[in-house]
Amino acid sequence: MILVFARWGLYCFAMTSSSSDSRSLSPVIDVHGLAKHYRVADKQEGLASSIRGLFHRKSRTVEALRGVSLTVEPGEFVAILGPNGAGKTTFLKLLAGIITPTTGAATVLGHVPWQRHDDFRRRFALVMGQKNQLWWDLPAAESFRLHQVIYRLDRQRFEQTRDELVELLDVGRLIHQPVRELSLGERMKLELIAALLHEPEVLLLDEPTIGLDVVAQHSIHGFLRKVQTERGTTVLLTTHYMKDVAALCRRVVVITHGRILYDGTLTEIIDRFTTHKIVTLDFEQPPSETTIAGWGYPCERDGPQVRLRIDRERIAETLPRILAGESVLDVTVEDVPLEDVIADLFRAGRDEYALAETASGGQA
Amino acid sequence: MVRYFQIFGTFVVASLIRDMTFRLNFVLECVTSLGWMAMNIAFYLLVFSYTSEIGAGSGWTKPPFFVFLGTGLIINAIVQAFFMPSAEEFAEMVRTGGLDTTLVKPIDAQFLLSMHRVKFSAFANGLVGVALVAWGVSRLDTAPTTAAWVLYPLMLACGVAILYGFIVMLAAATILMGRNQGLYDFWFYITNFSRYPAEIYTGPWGGPLRMVCTFVLPILLVVNVPARSLALPIGTGDVRLIIAAVVAAAVMLGLSRLTFQAAINRYRSASS
Amino acid sequence: MSGMATFSWQQLLPSWHGWTTMLSINVADRLAHRGDFFVGTLFRFLPIVTQIFLWTAVFSAAGSELIAGYSRNDFVAYYLLTMMARSFSSMPGLAGGIARSVRDGSVKKYLVQPIDYVGFLMAARVAHKLVYFAIAAAPFGLMFFLCRGFFPPLPEVPTIAAFLATLVMSFLLGFFLEATLGMLGFWVLEVSSLIFVYMLAQYLLSGHMFPLDMLDSITLSSSGYSLGDLVQLLPFQYTAYFPCAVWLGKIQGQELVSGLLVEAVWVVVAAVACRIAFLRGTRRYSAFGG
16 A cells, blocks of 8 residues: 555656656756766786786876866757767766766756766666667566566556557567577667666767667667657767767767867857868869869869869859869769868867877976 | 565566576586585595594584585575676676666665576575485484574574675675676685584684684684584574674675675776 | 698697797786785685694594595695696686687687697696796795695605606696597587586596595495596596695505506597597588688
């Protein structure tokens, strides 16, 4: 009897809290000056240093995050980009409450994550692309069942959610097969389903599409988009694939060396950081090198076809000049690939970091 | 609490499915552990063909000694079935980050990490242990009293609790050190002391060793107290041992809880 | 049989450079795990402590100074010596490693490269053992010194020489037996259970568990032979019991000479078995395309 009441009470609580959260304008995630340092033992290579290591071991402090501030509103879909080791995963782990920060403050759904209230942990989910949550030797259906008990899900509601998600991803025949027999893409789909069974309000995805083929990526994109719009879930996603970003996220946060380098929309990134456009021209009679160099920076030349990088501001006057002077069969104008833009951005972050380091080193 | 039983039930079912998927492996595990045990029994039969008692005047003649052996097997089977398989996976979980995914779940991490796998093949040895106890009891000079039969399962539970505490502390050490290679050797060699009657530890070295292994590192209580309570007449010194076992079980459980929490907190602040 | 012709004994001996590389890798690896190593080696002696107490207790009620010809001190010395013998003959991870490299296909590179797989494994193992002894000498020395009271007076020089010879041969025998076991991975997918069964049999039949003489008192009905006689027909005794019995003077004279000869024969038999298993296994492997 008591149990019934307790369940019912919790259910009401979950209902009210989630509806108030999605309606209120207070941010779902609110982070101020979050920093995380930890010590690692220096790896000793070779015989001589191994012997030295017998007597004393060197360790150094790694600053994984160096003061990150960020707010995320309900229903946002945010991509977190950055080179390897930039602190993306650390950031997600902090938001999930797995690790505690060295300094700084954060609230997720009104809770301090690293206090790990059960009430908080029931309301979000974390999926790590390189880690398995499902029982390896068993059908995913068994792991789902465990999930139901751990998250105290009402049986009917659980089954309904599960069936919906399974249908969305079209994996009905896979959930009764041992997970180890499935492909990486199929496994990731089931991982996502497991993470969404308790209808989390916040979803943290750490490289969910890593190593997947284009088809699997595509269907996961579609799935995430649908779930996110239907449920109003707030999603944070780290990735190395620009396809994920382009397909899913309006907002992009770039982290390098533990700091936020950029926070804004994807289109802004392209506007701000692309200085050139790529122009491909098919000539009847290919002009000389010097003529081409007068228009822009030549990238590639394949017989009568020439690819050029032209400054964005100059394109409006350069292109008519070319078309007027030469007989051109075909012309295409493209943006610089997103990957290149982001790579430039990362590089800029690295240079800035190196500069700051030498500056502070000079002071010390 | 009910939820924890439900979750444990899910673990049992899942482990059963898994064991039945790898049936051949399951059978082989049973056979090899039975083989190992048969070798041990054969060894003691061989020893008893040369002597009538282990430790002159200790009371551990063949029938009570086989109750001792059987009790040890039962306790070991319970530990091997419920706690050891999870503990073995523990270092791997720390290394591969499986610990991370556990820590986000709205459930006690120690419970999830120390009991998520049940190894059914371990029960094979437990059954033989029961048979050995039955055989030994039927040949005792004086049959156990009702009080002894009541005390026996309680003391058995205390023994299991002490070992569980040890395992959890080792798991905590795994988090702190980041690996467990040497730790389970440590487990094996330490529990090795508990495999013999406490009476064999005599003399200038044995006496202190017996004290240490009873009151500091309470492994000698694990098998000795339940086995004595059933197989040997209860003497005045036994009451002290029984109290010691109950206290040791409580302390080990509490201490393991504290070290585990400390280790998790350390993990949270020391990893990225 | 054409495969046999390609084998030459030189392949068993890797180049000098190979040796030094292997040695330094092993040393570095061991030093990197030095904490494990020291703790591990010292803990390995803990069962000896319980053995001392157990046998003291057994003798206290046995009413005889000798059990199967061993005094209490002999038992303790015997167990200490088995640790020594096992440190030569045990090959942790060898069979499992071979089986794994067959399963995951990494054995292929040894079939392509001009290097003999068995020879390579042997070199790695020798390097491993040398480093092990160099570092384990301290804890071993300490334990034997502390337990010197349990040992009989030092044996004669020929006995010591014979003892050393049996240790070297026990290393070779242990190596080839386990390597052969690992080669079964070419035929059987899951070798780990087999390895476990082997280790159980090895523990009992090598005399690691108790001196094999204890089995002499169990006669097999009407045949006139004892269980001990039967066990001593197997090669396992040479990996633990035989060296210990030699040191303790249980085996002497003509019996010692013939024992050494039989051990040598077993080494050759095991080496040939290992080679055949490897050749047949690789042939099967290439035939089925791995």
